[in-house]
Amino acid sequence: MVCRSLFIRTLEILFFSLCSLIFGIFALTALNEAEDRRRPRVVLLTVESLRDDLVDEESTPHLLRAARTGHRFAGxxxxxxxxxxxxxxxxxxxxxxxxxxxxxxxxxxxxxxxxxxxxxxxxxxxxxxxxxxxxxxxxxxxxxxxxxxxxxxxxxxxxxxxxxxxxxxxxxxxxxxxxxxxxxxxxxxxxxxxxxxxxxxxxxxxxxxxxxxxxxxxxxxxxxxxxxxxxxxxxxxxxxxxxxxxxxxxxxxxxxxxxxxxxxxxxxxxxxxxxxxxxxxxxxxxxxxxxxxxxxxxxxxxxxxxxxxxxxxxxxxxxxxxxxxxxxxxxxxxxxxAAPKEPxxxxxxxxxxxxxxxxxxxxxxxxxxxxxxxxxxxxxxxxxxxxxxxxxxxxxxxxxxxxxxxxxxxxxxxxxxxxxxxxxxxxxxxSRVQNPIKSGPHDRNAEEGDGMLGWLRPSRSGSYSYEELAGSFILQWSGAPDRDYLLDYRAGNGRKALTGTMAVRGAMKDFGTIDRRYWQTWIVPNSPFRLRVREADGPGRSPWLELEARP
Known part of the structure; x- marks a missing residue:
């Protein structure tokens, strides 16, 4: 009889301990979620090429109306x-x-x-x-x-x-x-x-x-x-x-x-x-x-x-x-x-x-x-x-x-x-820090691909419209997904042409969703594009890909 009572008591202790543990886990989870809700979020909205003297009632009445509940820093x-x-x-x-x-x-x-x-x-x-x-x-x-x-x-x-x-x-x-x-x-x-x-x-x-x-x-x-x-x-x-x-x-x-x-x-x-x-x-x-x-x-x-x-x-x-x-x-x-330390x-x-x-x-x-x-x-x-x-x-x-x-x-x-x-x-x-500049060969006589890397998306040179690229700009090539690559590019012609090199991890560069206005304002005027990808630490390189963006 004593053993049975002791057994029941042990089960009760285990049950209440388990309940306490579960309650503690839920309480801690709720506390963390509440803490997450209390932690301030942040949105940084930057506006392109906006000078302060044109932020006035003539140009930005809605912004200034909203600013009545915030702080404008005049200097x-x-x-x-x-x-x-x-x-x-x-x-x-x-x-x-x-x-x-x-x-x-x-x-x-x-x-x-x-x-x-x-x-x-x-x-x-x-x-x-x-x-x-x-x-x-x-x-x-x-x-x-x-x-x-x-x-x-x-x-x-x-x-x-x-x-x-x-x-x-x-x-x-x-x-x-x-x-x-x-x-x-x-x-x-x-x-x-x-x-x-x-x-x-x-x-x-x-x-x-x-x-x-x-x-x-x-x-x-x-x-x-x-x-x-x-x-x-x-x-x-x-x-x-x-x-x-x-x-x-x-x-x-x-x-x-x-x-x-x-x-x-x-x-x-x-x-x-x-x-x-x-x-x-x-x-x-x-x-x-x-x-x-x-x-x-x-x-x-x-x-x-x-x-x-x-x-x-x-x-x-x-x-x-x-x-x-x-x-x-x-x-x-x-x-x-912060209040000034020396008022x-x-x-x-x-x-x-x-x-x-x-x-x-x-x-x-x-x-x-x-x-x-x-x-x-x-x-x-x-x-x-x-x-x-x-x-x-x-x-x-x-x-x-x-x-x-x-x-x-x-x-x-x-x-x-x-x-x-x-x-x-x-x-x-x-005190200036001078960081290196990624660069690579961009002239048309630079060595062509060696067959080790090939283009998958787009798969060939050509002329493309916004609709054909479905509003996104993704470059993809054959090659190991865990390697480092260098993407050489040339955009445009004449004095406004830009050349450069980007480091890429993996065999794809996703530039994300592009709306039509961005396409018309930035992509089309800087066309054509000449692109070549190289292994960062190896001999592999792709052929040059030449793309033209159509309005």
């Missing part, structure tokens, strides 16, 4: 004169001097632990949605590309349903040149129409193709305003989804631009990659910045440093501070919502530094950069230092408060300020 600046260098700084917090990414064929060095990789390790889904993000200049940044489609609202709806924390980078591209398709106003002078037709219809306008006049500036403003208004309507729909889906309750939203565009102020239109004459004047680097914080950070409104000079270097420190994650690499930026210090005392390559992505010969331009802003003084390939230096100093157009060089009359700026710039230049 924000990009750190370079073209897209990729700026994006790398936004996504890593590295300065352009430290990233070493200044043209195609370069990427951040492997082996570092970028902030986005830390987010992924912490359980975040970290993704971008667009085909251009598959370029090698965006490698090693810690995000993956979701090639299922570029609709950010659909992506956000799916992630919210899953309940997993996320970081999304989306780049709005349709504010880039060309600023058409609307016809030019009939009452514009005929000589102006001849120049401005290029602005309306071309994705790049080289610095020596045409010289724009001072009278053209307002006209070019008007042309890009059409594209900015289109973005504003897109943002209105996005904002309606944002509010209706509840994103604002738990998600940080950051809206900025990669860089601005010149609109004829120096005789050109565009930026480094479209003019091949990059610079760091204010029309290029002054860009908007808006940040919306979720409810849990409402108390930070009083510490937002909206009136100070900020830069793209500050975005990642601001994000990491909200997520409670300490960076594993050294970041030069600061948290834009008595003058606003704007921290210098802003910028760096741009002469031609950005489109540099004619990436291995022989024609020049680099550097800039420093401290208080009301801004300097520009251009260092030519032969070592010649061109320096200028401006008082941007009295001379916002940067037309009067005061270096000779203020040698003390000039010397201080030169010292700051020289120190930054000496």
């Amino acid at each position: 924000h600046r990009a750190v370079s004169g073209w897209t990729a260098t700026n994006i790398v700084s936004l996504l890593t917090g590295l300065t352009p001097f430290a990233s070493g990414v200044h043209t195609r064929g370069q990427s951040v060095a492997q082996g570092i632990s970028p902030p986005l990789a830390q987010l992924a390790e912490a359980g975040y889904v970290v993704e971008g949605l667009q085909p251009f993000m598959a370029m090698d200049i965006y490698e090693n940044l810690g995000f993956t590309i979701n090639s299922r489609g570029p609709d950010p609202a659909l992506w956000l709806a799916e992630r919210r349903r899953e309940g997993q924390p996320f970081f999304l980078w989306y780049h709005y591209v349709n504010t880039h040149l060309p600023y058409g398709p609307e016809p030019l106003p009939a009452d514009w002078p005929e000589d102006a129409k001849e120049r401005l037709e290029k602005v309306r219809s071309q994705a790049s306008i080289l610095h020596d193709e045409v010289t724009f006049s001072r009278e053209d500036v307002a006209r070019i403003h008007a042309l890009q305003r059409n594209r900015i208004r289109e973005f504003d309507r897109w943002f209105a729909d996005f904002w309606a989804f944002w509010q209706g889906s509840g994103c604002g309750r738990d998600t940080i939203l950051i809206v900025t631009a990669d860089h601005g565009d010149e609109h004829g102020e120096r005789g050109m239109t565009g930026h480094a990659s479209t003019t091949l004459a990059g610079h760091l004047h204010e029309e290029i680097v002054r860009v908007p910045l808006f940040i919306w914080l979720p409810e849990q950070f409402a108390h930070l409104g009083s510490t937002a440093r909206t009136g100070e000079i900020s830069s793209h270097l500050d975005i990642m420190p601001t994000i990491l501070a909200r997520l409670g994650i300490a960076p594993q690499i050294r970041l030069e930026g600061r948290d834009l919502f 008595h210090r003058q606003t704007g005392s921290r210098p802003w530094l910028g760096m741009t390559a002469s031609g950005g992505f489109a540099e004619p010969d990436p291995g022989r950069m024609r020049y680099f331009e550097y800039a420093c802003l401290q208080g009301n003084w801004k300097s520009r230092l251009r260092v030519l390939a032969g070592g010649t230096e061109l320096f200028a100093l401006y008082d941007v408060t009295r001379d916002p157009g940067e037309t009067i060089d005061l270096a000779a009359s203020r040698p003390d300020i000039a010397a201080a700026h030169r010292k700051l710039l020289r120190s930054a230049i000496e």
